[in-house]
Amino acid sequence: MTNPLVSILIPFKNVDQYLKECLKSIQKQTYSNWEVIAVNDNSSDNSLQIANKFAVSDSRFKILSNKESGIITALRKAYNNSNGRFISRMDADDCMSPKRIETMVNSLIEHGKGYLAIGKVKYFSKTGVNDGYDRYEKWLNKLTATGDNFKEIYKECVIPSPCWMVLKEDFEASNAFNPNRYPEDYDLAFRFYEKGLKCIPCTTTLHYWRDYDNRTSRTSEHYAQNYFLDIKLHYFLKLEYKPTDSLVVWGAGKKGKAIASTLVEKNIPFYWVCDNEKKIGKDIYGVLLKHYSELENIKKSKTIITVANEDDQSVIESFYHELRLKPAIDYFFFC
Missing domain, CATH: 3.40.50.720 (NAD(P)-binding Rossmann-like Domain)
Structure with missing residues (x-):
């Protein structure tokens, strides 16, 4: 497996303040054989215009529009229009470290089928990161360093939603983005766990997670604690x-x-x-x-x-x- 194509899936909605920085961080990757499938989820700001400018100057960017509504349908559309051997996700308001794609590709080539590439994350914010996110970052990175993420999956989401990569066949076996269950990232983590995927340890920060007042995880009802608890109990009764x-x-x-x-x-x-x-x-x-x-x-x-x-x-x-x-x-x- 030499120089495989990586599909980077990005749903976006009203992120015109951050989208340019996000897409530039992808262009600066040391690994160049990637495609971005970015799906506009009914933005009312300038996000779509910004994305389209990248597509005009760089053919690796493919910009689509979501005829439905919601991050799950946007992700589903992005995946259905992807061509990569390796699948990854990115949040439109975050940034990649320059070697993120290269590091994950090399890890998956080395380990092969049945493995999940992840990386350490770092929160950043103009106003400072609150204690809750700081504790989550430290807890998550400690697990990622040893690849023991799934041992504590019932505590919190152990796979950072915008910082993973997997072989397409393993993604398909995990039922991709088909379930309509929120929070979609936590549900996907449980399905990776259910299929027995193993996390590849990583001690390098690969993703920069932006925190701000109106980010989706703070404002959407789909990320309220009762949704997390419902998912935990659903999979506990199913798997344990x-x-x-x-x-x-x-x-x-x-x-x-x-x-x-x-x-x-x-x-x-x-x-x-x-x-x-x-x-x-x-x-x-x-x-x-x-x-x-x-x-x-x-x-x-x-x-x-x-x-x-x-x-x-x-x-x-x-x-x-x-x-x-x-x-x-x-x-x-x-x-």
């Missing part, structure tokens, strides 16, 4: 849980209650535990909350943990270690 397991929910906060409510609606039996003395012994949704020590008596347990505090998570991990239960096999952190 078996009817012969003793399902346990640990935590009676907002997320714990949301999960418990859904399980009750689905008629899936479960134990509900916590360490909050004010809640232990209460009947919520017809399920009695018990002290977490009850886990010592539950056989073949599989636990969803909704406790977010990192210190509390460490205590919980120690408790499971004493029970000889393993993370990402017997218990899963959902936050």
Whole structure:
């Protein structure tokens, strides 16, 4: 496999402040055999005019328009019009490092089918990056450095949506952009995980992630926490849980209650535990909350943990270690 064509898929909408910088960062790539399939998702600003100027001067840019609406349909159209052996995605308001494509192509050529190329990311903003994004960046990059991303997939999205590359056949096997499920990047990460793709470790920053007040992940209802929780539970029940397991929910906060409510609606039996003395012994949704020590008596347990505090998570991990239960096999952190 020599010098394969890379298809870079870019949906864009009202990003005229940033699109030129994004597309220039692609033109500056050290790897030159790429095509950009950029789909205008009903922009009302000058984004389309900017994109078209690049297409006039550089034939590697193909600009299309989305007759429907939404990032999933735009991505689907971009992919359906691509020709590359390798598939990658880019956000129209971000920037690539100059060696991003070269680094990912070389990684995939070396490892072959069944692998996913990723890279470290760096947030940047004129007003400074908030603590939440800073923690996410550090957490994500730590996983990426060792390729252990999927071990913590139920915590957060472990594959940065604009910084991955995969062979077309693996992308097709993962059902491409066909599902209409948001957040689409998190859903795709789960489908990569479901198909058993392995992340190639990377210690280099390949993508610069722009943060600003009206970016889609901040403003769209599709990126609200309830959507993330729905995806986590959907894939947990599909990939991890078996009817012969003793399902346990640990935590009676907002997320714990949301999960418990859904399980009750689905008629899936479960134990509900916590360490909050004010809640232990209460009947919520017809399920009695018990002290977490009850886990010592539950056989073949599989636990969803909704406790977010990192210190509390460490205590919980120690408790499971004493029970000889393993993370990402017997218990899963959902936050």
